[in-house]
Amino acid sequence: MKLIKYKWVSLLILWVVIVAVWQSAASIYGSEIIPGPIETWKGAVELLSDGSLIYYIGISFYRVFVGWGLGSLLAIPIGLIIGRVTVIRVFAEPFLNFIRFIPPIAFITLFLVWFGIGEQSKIALIMYATLFIVIMNTLTGVLAVEEDKIRAARSLGASEWQIMRHVVIPATIPYIFTGVRLAMGTSYMAIVGAEMIAANEGLGFLIWNSRLFFRTDWIFVGLISLGLIGFLTDRLVGWFGRKVLYRYGVISSQPLKR
Protein backbone atom coordinates (compact mmCIF):
# COMPACT_ATOMS: atom_id res chain seq x y z
CA MET A 1 0.00 0.00 0.00
CA LYS A 2 2.99 2.26 -0.37
CA LEU A 3 1.68 3.49 -3.71
CA ILE A 4 -1.26 5.30 -2.06
CA LYS A 5 1.17 7.87 -0.67
CA TYR A 6 1.51 9.38 -4.12
CA LYS A 7 -1.15 11.95 -4.87
CA TRP A 8 -1.76 10.81 -8.46
CA VAL A 9 -2.38 7.24 -7.33
CA SER A 10 -5.10 8.21 -4.86
CA LEU A 11 -6.61 10.59 -7.43
CA LEU A 12 -6.68 7.80 -10.01
CA ILE A 13 -8.37 5.44 -7.55
CA LEU A 14 -10.92 8.14 -6.71
CA TRP A 15 -11.79 8.68 -10.37
CA VAL A 16 -12.02 4.97 -11.10
CA VAL A 17 -14.45 4.60 -8.17
CA ILE A 18 -16.56 7.56 -9.36
CA VAL A 19 -16.79 6.20 -12.92
CA ALA A 20 -17.60 2.72 -11.59
CA VAL A 21 -20.43 4.03 -9.39
CA TRP A 22 -21.70 6.12 -12.30
CA GLN A 23 -21.62 3.12 -14.68
CA SER A 24 -23.37 0.80 -12.23
CA ALA A 25 -26.09 3.41 -11.59
CA ALA A 26 -26.55 3.66 -15.36
CA SER A 27 -26.85 -0.12 -15.66
CA ILE A 28 -29.40 -0.32 -12.85
CA TYR A 29 -31.70 2.50 -13.96
CA GLY A 30 -31.16 2.33 -17.72
CA SER A 31 -29.29 4.73 -19.96
CA GLU A 32 -32.37 6.91 -20.65
CA ILE A 33 -32.63 7.84 -16.98
CA ILE A 34 -28.90 7.92 -16.19
CA PRO A 35 -26.65 7.87 -19.24
CA GLY A 36 -23.43 6.08 -18.37
CA PRO A 37 -19.92 7.29 -19.06
CA ILE A 38 -19.80 5.62 -22.46
CA GLU A 39 -23.15 7.06 -23.66
CA THR A 40 -22.15 10.48 -22.37
CA TRP A 41 -18.84 10.24 -24.20
CA LYS A 42 -20.66 9.25 -27.40
CA GLY A 43 -23.02 12.20 -26.97
CA ALA A 44 -20.06 14.50 -26.46
CA VAL A 45 -18.36 13.23 -29.62
CA GLU A 46 -21.60 13.81 -31.51
CA LEU A 47 -21.86 17.41 -30.26
CA LEU A 48 -18.16 18.02 -30.86
CA SER A 49 -18.21 16.71 -34.43
CA ASP A 50 -20.58 19.41 -35.69
CA GLY A 51 -18.80 22.05 -33.59
CA SER A 52 -21.90 22.96 -31.60
CA LEU A 53 -20.49 22.04 -28.17
CA ILE A 54 -17.41 24.23 -28.62
CA TYR A 55 -19.61 27.03 -29.91
CA TYR A 56 -22.02 26.74 -26.97
CA ILE A 57 -19.19 26.69 -24.45
CA GLY A 58 -17.67 29.70 -26.20
CA ILE A 59 -20.87 31.74 -26.21
CA SER A 60 -21.71 30.95 -22.56
CA PHE A 61 -18.17 31.77 -21.50
CA TYR A 62 -18.23 35.00 -23.49
CA ARG A 63 -21.48 36.15 -21.84
CA VAL A 64 -20.22 35.31 -18.37
CA PHE A 65 -16.82 36.89 -18.95
CA VAL A 66 -18.12 40.18 -20.36
CA GLY A 67 -20.96 40.53 -17.83
CA TRP A 68 -18.75 39.53 -14.92
CA GLY A 69 -15.91 41.80 -16.01
CA LEU A 70 -18.14 44.84 -16.56
CA GLY A 71 -20.10 44.13 -13.39
CA SER A 72 -16.90 43.93 -11.31
CA LEU A 73 -15.47 47.10 -12.86
CA LEU A 74 -18.67 48.92 -11.96
CA ALA A 75 -19.06 47.36 -8.51
CA ILE A 76 -15.55 47.98 -7.13
CA PRO A 77 -15.64 51.81 -7.26
CA ILE A 78 -19.25 51.81 -5.99
CA GLY A 79 -18.25 49.61 -3.04
CA LEU A 80 -15.25 51.80 -2.26
CA ILE A 81 -17.35 54.98 -2.28
CA ILE A 82 -20.14 53.48 -0.18
CA GLY A 83 -17.57 52.17 2.29
CA ARG A 84 -15.71 55.44 2.58
CA VAL A 85 -18.55 57.98 2.62
CA THR A 86 -20.79 57.54 5.66
CA VAL A 87 -23.59 59.71 4.28
CA ILE A 88 -23.92 57.54 1.18
CA ARG A 89 -23.62 54.35 3.23
CA VAL A 90 -26.57 55.28 5.44
CA PHE A 91 -28.79 55.47 2.35
CA ALA A 92 -27.21 52.69 0.29
CA GLU A 93 -26.98 49.88 2.84
CA PRO A 94 -30.72 49.20 3.35
CA PHE A 95 -31.22 49.36 -0.40
CA LEU A 96 -28.34 46.93 -1.01
CA ASN A 97 -29.63 44.53 1.60
CA PHE A 98 -33.07 44.64 0.00
CA ILE A 99 -32.08 44.11 -3.60
CA ARG A 100 -29.35 41.50 -3.07
CA PHE A 101 -31.99 38.99 -2.00
CA ILE A 102 -33.71 39.15 -5.40
CA PRO A 103 -32.06 36.40 -7.47
CA PRO A 104 -30.94 37.30 -11.02
CA ILE A 105 -33.25 34.68 -12.58
CA ALA A 106 -36.26 36.57 -11.21
CA PHE A 107 -35.29 39.51 -13.43
CA ILE A 108 -35.09 37.62 -16.74
CA THR A 109 -38.42 38.72 -18.17
CA LEU A 110 -37.90 42.34 -17.14
CA PHE A 111 -34.38 42.39 -18.57
CA LEU A 112 -35.71 40.99 -21.86
CA VAL A 113 -38.27 43.80 -21.97
CA TRP A 114 -35.69 46.42 -21.04
CA PHE A 115 -32.62 45.29 -22.98
CA GLY A 116 -34.10 43.25 -25.82
CA ILE A 117 -33.81 39.59 -26.81
CA GLY A 118 -30.15 39.89 -27.89
CA GLU A 119 -26.89 39.71 -26.00
CA GLN A 120 -27.46 42.86 -23.93
CA SER A 121 -30.13 41.31 -21.74
CA LYS A 122 -27.93 38.31 -20.87
CA ILE A 123 -24.89 40.44 -20.18
CA ALA A 124 -27.00 42.81 -18.08
CA LEU A 125 -28.23 39.83 -16.10
CA ILE A 126 -24.67 38.63 -15.41
CA MET A 127 -23.73 42.18 -14.43
CA TYR A 128 -26.62 42.21 -11.98
CA ALA A 129 -25.54 38.82 -10.60
CA THR A 130 -22.00 40.13 -10.12
CA LEU A 131 -22.73 43.65 -8.94
CA PHE A 132 -24.11 43.14 -5.46
CA ILE A 133 -21.74 40.40 -4.38
CA VAL A 134 -18.74 42.50 -5.37
CA ILE A 135 -20.20 45.69 -3.86
CA MET A 136 -20.94 43.95 -0.54
CA ASN A 137 -17.47 42.40 -0.34
CA THR A 138 -15.69 45.63 -1.29
CA LEU A 139 -17.78 47.55 1.22
CA THR A 140 -16.98 45.05 3.98
CA GLY A 141 -13.29 45.28 3.08
CA VAL A 142 -13.28 49.07 3.30
CA LEU A 143 -14.98 48.96 6.69
CA ALA A 144 -12.42 46.41 7.91
CA VAL A 145 -9.37 48.62 7.18
CA GLU A 146 -7.70 49.19 10.54
CA GLU A 147 -8.06 52.69 11.92
CA ASP A 148 -4.33 52.72 12.76
CA LYS A 149 -3.39 52.38 9.08
CA ILE A 150 -5.49 55.37 8.09
CA ARG A 151 -4.22 57.37 11.05
CA ALA A 152 -0.62 56.44 10.25
CA ALA A 153 -1.04 57.51 6.62
CA ARG A 154 -2.72 60.75 7.64
CA SER A 155 0.00 61.70 10.10
CA LEU A 156 2.61 60.83 7.46
CA GLY A 157 1.04 63.53 5.31
CA ALA A 158 -1.30 61.61 2.98
CA SER A 159 -4.29 63.46 1.55
CA GLU A 160 -7.77 61.88 1.56
CA TRP A 161 -7.30 60.82 -2.06
CA GLN A 162 -3.87 59.37 -1.29
CA ILE A 163 -5.34 57.47 1.68
CA MET A 164 -7.92 55.96 -0.69
CA ARG A 165 -5.36 55.07 -3.34
CA HIS A 166 -2.45 53.94 -1.16
CA VAL A 167 -4.16 52.54 1.95
CA VAL A 168 -7.86 51.73 1.51
CA ILE A 169 -7.64 50.08 -1.92
CA PRO A 170 -4.58 47.89 -1.22
CA ALA A 171 -6.01 46.87 2.16
CA THR A 172 -9.35 45.96 0.53
CA ILE A 173 -7.93 43.89 -2.34
CA PRO A 174 -8.33 40.49 -0.60
CA TYR A 175 -12.02 41.25 -0.01
CA ILE A 176 -12.54 42.49 -3.57
CA PHE A 177 -10.83 39.36 -4.85
CA THR A 178 -13.09 37.08 -2.80
CA GLY A 179 -16.15 38.98 -4.05
CA VAL A 180 -15.09 38.73 -7.67
CA ARG A 181 -14.40 35.02 -7.30
CA LEU A 182 -17.76 34.29 -5.69
CA ALA A 183 -19.48 36.38 -8.37
CA MET A 184 -17.99 34.09 -11.01
CA GLY A 185 -20.03 31.24 -9.52
CA THR A 186 -23.32 33.10 -9.43
CA SER A 187 -22.67 34.32 -12.97
CA TYR A 188 -22.68 30.74 -14.28
CA MET A 189 -25.91 30.04 -12.41
CA ALA A 190 -27.52 33.14 -13.88
CA ILE A 191 -26.38 32.49 -17.44
CA VAL A 192 -27.74 28.93 -17.48
CA GLY A 193 -31.10 30.23 -16.26
CA ALA A 194 -31.14 32.97 -18.87
CA GLU A 195 -30.14 30.65 -21.70
CA MET A 196 -32.80 28.13 -20.76
CA ILE A 197 -35.53 30.72 -21.04
CA ALA A 198 -34.32 33.10 -23.71
CA ALA A 199 -31.54 31.92 -25.98
CA ASN A 200 -30.88 29.85 -29.07
CA GLU A 201 -27.33 28.95 -28.16
CA GLY A 202 -25.20 28.36 -25.12
CA LEU A 203 -24.86 25.56 -22.56
CA GLY A 204 -28.14 26.48 -20.83
CA PHE A 205 -29.91 26.22 -24.16
CA LEU A 206 -28.26 22.85 -24.84
CA ILE A 207 -29.37 21.44 -21.48
CA TRP A 208 -32.93 22.77 -21.86
CA ASN A 209 -33.33 21.90 -25.52
CA SER A 210 -32.09 18.31 -25.09
CA ARG A 211 -35.28 17.49 -23.20
CA LEU A 212 -37.25 17.81 -26.45
CA PHE A 213 -35.27 14.89 -27.90
CA PHE A 214 -35.03 13.06 -24.56
CA ARG A 215 -31.26 13.19 -24.95
CA THR A 216 -30.25 12.88 -21.30
CA ASP A 217 -26.70 12.12 -22.48
CA TRP A 218 -26.51 15.63 -24.02
CA ILE A 219 -27.77 17.05 -20.72
CA PHE A 220 -24.91 15.24 -18.98
CA VAL A 221 -22.46 16.68 -21.52
CA GLY A 222 -23.83 20.16 -20.80
CA LEU A 223 -23.55 19.73 -17.04
CA ILE A 224 -20.01 18.38 -17.20
CA SER A 225 -18.98 21.19 -19.57
CA LEU A 226 -20.37 23.78 -17.12
CA GLY A 227 -18.47 22.22 -14.25
CA LEU A 228 -15.29 22.07 -16.28
CA ILE A 229 -15.27 25.66 -17.53
CA GLY A 230 -16.28 26.89 -14.07
CA PHE A 231 -13.44 24.91 -12.53
CA LEU A 232 -10.94 26.14 -15.10
CA THR A 233 -11.92 29.83 -14.84
CA ASP A 234 -11.80 29.62 -11.05
CA ARG A 235 -8.33 28.08 -11.23
CA LEU A 236 -7.31 30.88 -13.59
CA VAL A 237 -8.66 33.58 -11.26
CA GLY A 238 -7.03 31.85 -8.29
CA TRP A 239 -3.71 31.66 -10.11
CA PHE A 240 -3.96 35.36 -10.96
CA GLY A 241 -4.63 36.11 -7.29
CA ARG A 242 -1.63 34.12 -6.10
CA LYS A 243 0.81 35.45 -8.68
CA VAL A 244 -0.22 39.07 -9.13
CA LEU A 245 -1.98 39.98 -5.87
CA TYR A 246 0.27 38.00 -3.53
CA ARG A 247 1.66 41.03 -1.72
CA TYR A 248 -1.85 42.16 -0.80
CA GLY A 249 -2.41 38.98 1.19
CA VAL A 250 -4.74 37.29 -1.30
CA ILE A 251 -5.14 33.63 -0.32
CA SER A 252 -6.63 31.15 -2.74
CA SER A 253 -7.34 27.47 -2.46
CA GLN A 254 -3.79 26.24 -2.77
CA PRO A 255 -2.85 23.42 -0.41
CA LEU A 256 -1.10 25.01 2.54
CA LYS A 257 2.12 23.65 3.95
CA ARG A 258 1.22 23.25 7.57
Place this chain on the structure above:
Amino acid sequence: MSVPKSVDSNAIRIESLNKSYAAPKKGELHYIIQDVNLTIKGGEFFVLLGPSGCGKSTLLNMIAGFVAKTSGQLQVGSVEINKPGQDRAVVFQQADSSLFPWLNVRENVEFGMKMKKISKPERVKISDQYIKLVGLTGHENKFPRELSGGMKQRVQLARVLANDSAILLMDEPFGALDAMTRRTMQKELSAIWRQTNKTIIFVTHDIQEALLLGQRIGVMSPGPSSQITHIYDVPLTYPRDIASDEFHALDRTIQSHFD
Protein backbone atom coordinates in the same frame (compact mmCIF):
# COMPACT_ATOMS: atom_id res chain seq x y z
CA MET B 1 20.29 64.04 10.74
CA SER B 2 17.75 66.78 10.65
CA VAL B 3 18.11 69.32 13.37
CA PRO B 4 14.95 71.28 14.15
CA LYS B 5 15.18 74.85 12.87
CA SER B 6 13.87 76.46 15.99
CA VAL B 7 13.59 74.55 19.22
CA ASP B 8 10.58 76.51 20.39
CA SER B 9 8.46 75.69 17.36
CA ASN B 10 8.51 72.07 18.57
CA ALA B 11 7.38 72.89 22.08
CA ILE B 12 4.01 71.54 23.14
CA ARG B 13 1.79 73.57 25.43
CA ILE B 14 -1.28 72.08 27.09
CA GLU B 15 -3.54 74.21 29.28
CA SER B 16 -6.69 73.20 31.17
CA LEU B 17 -7.28 70.44 28.65
CA ASN B 18 -10.45 68.37 29.01
CA LYS B 19 -11.88 65.39 27.20
CA SER B 20 -15.36 64.33 28.16
CA TYR B 21 -18.30 62.50 26.71
CA ALA B 22 -21.98 62.65 27.56
CA ALA B 23 -22.94 60.03 30.13
CA PRO B 24 -25.88 57.73 29.47
CA LYS B 25 -27.68 59.63 32.21
CA LYS B 26 -28.86 62.96 30.84
CA GLY B 27 -26.97 66.11 31.70
CA GLU B 28 -23.94 64.38 33.22
CA LEU B 29 -20.49 64.52 31.69
CA HIS B 30 -17.88 61.82 32.05
CA TYR B 31 -14.33 63.12 31.95
CA ILE B 32 -11.61 60.91 30.54
CA ILE B 33 -9.02 63.54 31.32
CA GLN B 34 -9.77 66.69 33.24
CA ASP B 35 -7.75 69.89 33.56
CA VAL B 36 -4.41 68.68 32.21
CA ASN B 37 -1.61 71.25 32.21
CA LEU B 38 1.75 70.49 30.68
CA THR B 39 4.57 72.18 28.81
CA ILE B 40 7.07 70.11 26.86
CA LYS B 41 10.20 71.76 25.52
CA GLY B 42 11.44 71.19 21.99
CA GLY B 43 13.90 68.29 21.86
CA GLU B 44 12.74 66.88 25.16
CA PHE B 45 12.10 63.22 25.92
CA PHE B 46 8.90 63.24 27.98
CA VAL B 47 7.29 60.09 29.35
CA LEU B 48 3.60 59.87 30.22
CA LEU B 49 3.29 57.21 32.90
CA GLY B 50 0.03 55.85 34.23
CA PRO B 51 -2.02 52.73 34.92
CA SER B 52 -4.08 51.08 32.19
CA GLY B 53 -7.22 52.97 31.27
CA CYS B 54 -6.06 56.27 32.75
CA GLY B 55 -6.44 58.16 29.50
CA LYS B 56 -2.76 58.52 28.59
CA SER B 57 -3.39 57.13 25.12
CA THR B 58 -6.35 59.49 24.74
CA LEU B 59 -4.09 62.41 25.63
CA LEU B 60 -1.51 61.21 23.09
CA ASN B 61 -4.21 60.79 20.42
CA MET B 62 -5.36 64.34 21.11
CA ILE B 63 -1.82 65.65 20.63
CA ALA B 64 -1.65 63.59 17.42
CA GLY B 65 -4.88 65.23 16.28
CA PHE B 66 -6.79 61.94 15.98
CA VAL B 67 -9.19 62.74 18.83
CA ALA B 68 -10.84 66.14 19.28
CA LYS B 69 -10.52 67.89 22.62
CA THR B 70 -13.61 69.00 24.52
CA SER B 71 -12.11 72.22 25.87
CA GLY B 72 -8.81 73.82 26.80
CA GLN B 73 -5.70 74.63 24.86
CA LEU B 74 -3.41 72.30 22.98
CA GLN B 75 -0.65 73.91 20.92
CA VAL B 76 2.48 72.98 19.01
CA GLY B 77 4.67 76.07 18.89
CA SER B 78 1.91 78.64 18.83
CA VAL B 79 -0.41 76.70 16.51
CA GLU B 80 -3.58 75.11 17.89
CA ILE B 81 -3.84 71.37 17.16
CA ASN B 82 -7.07 70.35 15.46
CA LYS B 83 -5.99 67.66 13.00
CA PRO B 84 -3.09 65.28 12.33
CA GLY B 85 -0.04 66.95 10.87
CA GLN B 86 3.35 66.03 9.54
CA ASP B 87 5.03 67.87 12.42
CA ARG B 88 3.77 65.09 14.73
CA ALA B 89 4.54 61.51 13.78
CA VAL B 90 3.01 58.57 15.58
CA VAL B 91 4.55 55.21 16.49
CA PHE B 92 1.63 52.91 17.27
CA GLN B 93 1.52 50.13 19.84
CA GLN B 94 0.50 47.52 17.28
CA ALA B 95 2.87 47.33 14.33
CA ASP B 96 0.62 44.80 12.61
CA SER B 97 -2.28 47.18 12.35
CA SER B 98 -0.25 50.27 11.49
CA LEU B 99 2.37 49.02 9.02
CA PHE B 100 1.28 48.46 5.43
CA PRO B 101 1.60 44.69 4.89
CA TRP B 102 1.54 45.01 1.08
CA LEU B 103 4.67 47.17 1.14
CA ASN B 104 8.14 45.89 1.95
CA VAL B 105 10.37 47.48 4.58
CA ARG B 106 11.80 50.09 2.23
CA GLU B 107 8.40 51.00 0.77
CA ASN B 108 6.93 51.35 4.27
CA VAL B 109 9.76 53.66 5.30
CA GLU B 110 9.37 55.70 2.11
CA PHE B 111 5.57 56.03 2.41
CA GLY B 112 5.50 59.59 3.75
CA MET B 113 8.09 60.77 1.23
CA LYS B 114 6.15 59.15 -1.61
CA MET B 115 3.02 61.02 -0.52
CA LYS B 116 5.05 64.23 -0.71
CA LYS B 117 6.19 63.23 -4.21
CA ILE B 118 9.87 63.28 -3.30
CA SER B 119 11.94 61.82 -6.17
CA LYS B 120 12.90 58.13 -6.10
CA PRO B 121 16.70 58.62 -5.75
CA GLU B 122 16.18 61.08 -2.90
CA ARG B 123 13.77 58.67 -1.20
CA VAL B 124 16.23 55.80 -1.47
CA LYS B 125 19.00 57.96 -0.01
CA ILE B 126 16.90 58.98 3.01
CA SER B 127 15.34 55.55 3.58
CA ASP B 128 18.80 53.93 3.43
CA GLN B 129 19.97 56.30 6.12
CA TYR B 130 17.12 55.57 8.55
CA ILE B 131 16.94 51.84 7.80
CA LYS B 132 20.62 51.79 8.80
CA LEU B 133 19.93 53.89 11.90
CA VAL B 134 17.33 51.44 13.21
CA GLY B 135 19.52 48.46 12.27
CA LEU B 136 17.44 46.95 9.46
CA THR B 137 20.04 47.07 6.69
CA GLY B 138 19.76 43.88 4.65
CA HIS B 139 16.03 43.52 5.36
CA GLU B 140 14.85 46.22 2.93
CA ASN B 141 12.96 43.85 0.66
CA LYS B 142 11.21 41.85 3.36
CA PHE B 143 7.50 42.22 4.03
CA PRO B 144 6.21 42.97 7.55
CA ARG B 145 4.87 39.40 7.93
CA GLU B 146 8.43 38.13 7.54
CA LEU B 147 9.72 40.24 10.45
CA SER B 148 9.75 39.70 14.21
CA GLY B 149 7.82 42.02 16.56
CA GLY B 150 10.93 44.03 17.42
CA MET B 151 11.89 44.44 13.78
CA LYS B 152 8.39 45.64 12.92
CA GLN B 153 8.66 48.35 15.55
CA ARG B 154 12.03 49.33 14.06
CA VAL B 155 10.26 49.74 10.71
CA GLN B 156 7.66 51.98 12.35
CA LEU B 157 10.43 54.04 13.90
CA ALA B 158 12.33 54.38 10.62
CA ARG B 159 9.09 55.32 8.86
CA VAL B 160 8.43 58.28 11.15
CA LEU B 161 12.07 59.36 11.28
CA ALA B 162 12.31 59.37 7.48
CA ASN B 163 9.24 61.61 7.33
CA ASP B 164 11.23 64.31 9.12
CA SER B 165 8.70 65.11 11.83
CA ALA B 166 10.09 67.12 14.73
CA ILE B 167 7.80 65.46 17.27
CA LEU B 168 7.42 61.73 17.80
CA LEU B 169 4.39 60.43 19.66
CA MET B 170 4.91 56.87 20.87
CA ASP B 171 2.05 54.85 22.33
CA GLU B 172 3.52 51.94 24.33
CA PRO B 173 5.53 50.91 21.27
CA PHE B 174 7.44 48.17 23.12
CA GLY B 175 4.48 46.89 25.15
CA ALA B 176 3.96 43.81 23.00
CA LEU B 177 7.65 42.81 22.83
CA ASP B 178 9.41 40.20 24.92
CA ALA B 179 11.49 41.50 27.83
CA MET B 180 14.89 41.07 26.16
CA THR B 181 13.90 42.71 22.88
CA ARG B 182 12.24 45.51 24.85
CA ARG B 183 15.50 46.34 26.67
CA THR B 184 17.41 46.46 23.39
CA MET B 185 14.78 48.66 21.77
CA GLN B 186 14.78 51.03 24.75
CA LYS B 187 18.55 51.45 24.55
CA GLU B 188 18.44 52.05 20.82
CA LEU B 189 15.55 54.49 20.99
CA SER B 190 17.40 56.46 23.64
CA ALA B 191 20.51 56.55 21.44
CA ILE B 192 18.51 57.58 18.36
CA TRP B 193 16.83 60.37 20.31
CA ARG B 194 20.21 61.72 21.43
CA GLN B 195 21.38 61.68 17.79
CA THR B 196 18.32 63.28 16.22
CA ASN B 197 17.09 65.95 18.68
CA LYS B 198 13.45 64.95 18.24
CA THR B 199 10.83 65.90 20.78
CA ILE B 200 9.44 62.58 22.02
CA ILE B 201 6.30 61.95 24.02
CA PHE B 202 6.35 58.33 25.12
CA VAL B 203 3.37 56.65 26.74
CA THR B 204 3.96 53.65 29.02
CA HIS B 205 2.76 51.92 32.18
CA ASP B 206 6.23 50.52 32.91
CA ILE B 207 8.09 52.58 35.53
CA GLN B 208 11.51 51.16 34.64
CA GLU B 209 10.94 51.94 30.98
CA ALA B 210 9.98 55.49 31.94
CA LEU B 211 13.16 55.85 34.01
CA LEU B 212 15.39 54.38 31.30
CA LEU B 213 14.13 56.78 28.67
CA GLY B 214 12.65 60.01 29.98
CA GLN B 215 14.20 63.33 30.90
CA ARG B 216 10.94 64.07 32.62
CA ILE B 217 8.16 61.74 33.68
CA GLY B 218 4.56 62.86 34.05
CA VAL B 219 2.59 60.58 36.36
CA MET B 220 -1.11 60.34 35.57
CA SER B 221 -3.76 59.48 38.13
CA PRO B 222 -6.09 56.51 37.49
CA GLY B 223 -9.12 57.41 35.37
CA PRO B 224 -11.76 58.65 35.01
CA SER B 225 -11.10 62.38 35.29
CA SER B 226 -7.40 61.64 35.02
CA GLN B 227 -4.80 64.34 35.58
CA ILE B 228 -1.04 64.66 35.55
CA THR B 229 -0.47 64.66 39.29
CA HIS B 230 3.33 64.66 39.53
CA ILE B 231 6.16 65.55 37.21
CA TYR B 232 9.61 64.11 37.93
CA ASP B 233 12.87 65.45 36.55
CA VAL B 234 15.16 62.47 36.10
CA PRO B 235 18.66 63.69 36.97
CA LEU B 236 20.43 60.55 35.76
CA THR B 237 22.86 60.62 32.84
CA TYR B 238 22.39 58.56 29.65
CA PRO B 239 22.83 55.69 29.08
CA ARG B 240 21.09 54.87 32.32
CA ASP B 241 22.12 52.15 34.69
CA ILE B 242 19.14 50.11 35.77
CA ALA B 243 21.15 48.62 38.67
CA SER B 244 22.24 51.92 40.22
CA ASP B 245 21.01 53.09 43.64
CA GLU B 246 19.63 56.37 42.26
CA PHE B 247 17.59 54.41 39.71
CA HIS B 248 16.14 52.21 42.46
CA ALA B 249 15.34 55.18 44.65
CA LEU B 250 13.40 56.89 41.87
CA ASP B 251 11.70 53.63 40.95
CA ARG B 252 10.47 53.27 44.55
CA THR B 253 9.34 56.89 44.78
CA ILE B 254 7.26 56.64 41.59
CA GLN B 255 5.94 53.19 42.52
CA SER B 256 4.49 54.71 45.72
CA HIS B 257 1.93 56.60 43.61
CA PHE B 258 0.43 53.36 42.36
CA ASP B 259 0.45 51.34 45.59
